[in-house]
Amino acid sequence: NAGVMQNPRHLVRRRGQEARLRCSPMKGHSHVYWYRQLPEEGLKFMVYLQKENIIDESGMPKERFSAEFPKEGPSILRIQQVVRGDSAAYFCASSTTSGRENSYEQYFGPGTRLTVT
């Protein structure tokens, strides 16, 4: 019973490069959430997606960040022209239904630790 999968687990990028983070939700889950964890901080919500739709991107920085969840394949969080401040752990979570329908219970992946040099 595979859980939420994320890859890569560790990613090193130079300033100005692009970072692509992948998330495969748990089997049977069609709702995906991305969070960012800065050092010594809690997780901050970034974006909520269902298949082929962005539902809530209120926590996503306005520039350089984008997310998608195509009909086939994993969800992708893309960061263009990375800067040192993007260094963080990025976690993906999934759920079977929307928060309102499942009391907001979410299951998290192991995270991708992005380091920008």
Add this chain to the structure above:
Amino acid sequence: GDSVTQMEGPVTLSEEAFLTINCTYTATGYPSLFWYVQYPGEGLQLLLKATKADDKGSNKGFEATYRKETTSFHLEKGSVQVSDSAVYFCALGGGGGADGLTFGKGTHLIIQP
């Protein structure tokens, strides 16, 4: 907006000691409340949850009661083990109608043998 405040760490205890990690929240509506645990280098695991006032969530000896009158969801365990060493996050969902969870900053728990 919604917010979660939990006690700062690190919290250091001896094995078999009693544990309390305080968590209070501010939210509109009627949120669900959660405790997640993060072991070193790993993702977050759901430890327990409560979805309405006076509910008690419990798992692996940990308990927390949803107290609406004090807007609190304190985590307790009667006798901690070295293996409980981890970072514990209090979180809420659904307070302001958003689908994302709102997290506290986390409390690093260290249990010494």
